[in-house]
Amino acid sequence: MRFRDLSDEHSIIEDLLTALDIDDVFYDIGANVGTYTCFTAAQLDTGRTLAFEPEPKNADRLQENLELNDLHAEIVQVVLSDTDGTVEFALSGDEAGEGEHAIATDNSEQTLEVETARGDTIIEERGLPKPTVVKIDVEGAELSVLRGLRETLCTNCRLVYVEVHTEKITDFGGEASEVKTFLTDAGFDVTEISQRGSEVFLRASK
8 A cells, every 4th residue: 555655745756856866875764564665775885775664574574575576675673763772662553564663652552672772873883884864754763763863963964854743743742833944944945845644844955
């Protein structure tokens, strides 16, 4: 389903693919089953697409989708956030690709303990290539991801796409307006390029 209708994100994917340069390094944060990962991996050199997806079933399906299309990307099964350690991850359903798994903020019935890390930390510790282009879709935890990647975003990244979950972000102690403020303070020009219900898609560029 996600690959047939692209979850109404045609315009964002088209904008991203048009903006990519062959030497870019792309981070797909909240990769799910790999819609963005597969499209970018088809356009970039091997090893220049990294998919961050902690949920095991999604990560397995993502790998299958890459193999079906003879594509290569590094899958990192870590929750990117603003802390290093572990976190309870709430599971929203049993099927791969459901797309609403997120850091637990309440008494969720089904959770999974997963590794969490600041983006700046994991880049240094694992020797990952620093991203020049980033997409973030993390069901309300957008500010946590951005804060954990602050140094990299300020010094290395030229383009960021963020899906802002305006109703869920308050569960993480933030406000939707803070995402734009953070990116602006990091040196980006920020525009709203699409909206789907209460979700707003931001494009931040240098």
